[in-house]
Ligand SMILES: NC(=O)C1=CN([C@@H]2O[C@H](COP(=O)(O)OP(=O)(O)OC[C@H]3O[C@@H](n4cnc5c(N)ncnc54)[C@H](OP(=O)(O)O)[C@@H]3O)[C@@H](O)[C@H]2O)C=CC1
Ligand SMILES: Nc1nc(=O)c2c([nH]1)NC[C@@H]1CN(c3ccc(C(=O)N[C@@H](CCC(=O)O)C(=O)O)cc3)C=[N+]21
């Protein structure tokens with residue numbers, strides 16, 4: 001058996017086309033162009049690729065985009081001042097601080113993210129938006145897990161009643177993925193580095209989400225035949241070689257459907273970011289009028 005390939009570019013194109021229509025209607029109704037600001041601190045080469053991808057997608061859709069490059073030795077105070085400016089900048093409707101932050105301000109991450117206006121929080125990382133997601137009031141939702149959900153929906157894969165297993169419990173991927181799947185009536189298990197008998201648990205999964213950050217972590221013996229396998233991992237194993245967390249070649253002959261890396265959910269992350277930026281702009285306009 002060979003798994004159905006869930007190609008990110010097809011789903012991403014559908015989401016971006018819808019966002020583009022929304023951009024046009026906002027321009028017609030309100031004479032406003034949605035704007036996204038991305039703050040990047042330091043010179044992380046992987047971050048630069050993502051930031052460039054985000055910028056290119058904004059151009060495609062007619063979203064105004066600013067990339068703010070700050071020096072590697074920026075202080076917490078400098079970041080807070082930059083965020084404060086963007087919070088009050090009426091050309092900007094979405095603010096994203098690219099993670100990870102450099103080591104000297106790593107411990108300030110929560111304080112920095114919490115300073116973003118929750119209505120401009122297109123990453124969905126602010127405690128207000130996290131709380132809304134957790135209480136069933138989905139608002140601005142983290143892009144990567146929402147991308148996984150949209151992919152399942154657009155592919156016509158039923159979520160309700162399924163056993164879903166997530167490997168990883170980060171605030172960016174694992175935890176919001178849990179809430180999104182639970183809200184859609186899956187039975188959800190979250191695994192992490194202290195989980196015992198991991199393979200026995202993942203083998204129960206109808207939907208398996210891998211967000212670990214380790215190449216070839218999910219092997220064929222961990223996957224139930226016919227399962228839907230979503231690979232969130234982005235691991236650079238050589239300068240030009242990117243792989244996910246799933247041993248793709250082996251797992252594709254066991255799974256029913258599988259996402260590739262690259263070309264999988266990473267592309268939906270960007271598409272949802274565009275969707276969230278438009279949503280944030282509409283929200284802010286409805287509050288000022
Ligand atoms: N495609 C996309 O758009 C995106 C991709 N990514 C990628 O997804 C991956 C995960 O990212 P992120 O969630 O930020 O990563 P983190 O490093 O924050 O989290 C990794 C999680 O994996 C768990 N883990 C580590 N080792 C094991 C193990 N041996 N068994 C079970 N669980 C384990 C950790 O457990 P514990 O909590 O116990 O430490 C942790 O919860 C990365 O490769 C990242 O690059 C991330 C964001 C967006
Ligand atoms: N505040 C914040 N928000 C994020 O959403 C965020 C972040 N920080 N830090 C880093 C991670 C990672 N991430 C990706 C975005 C796009 C691709 C992407 O476009 N991937 C393509 C191309 C990958 C490539 O060629 O490098 C693919 O998988 O095919 C991947 C990963 C967002 N993240």
Ligand SMILES: [Mg+2]
Nearest residue numbers: 099100170172
């Ligand atoms: Mg992380």
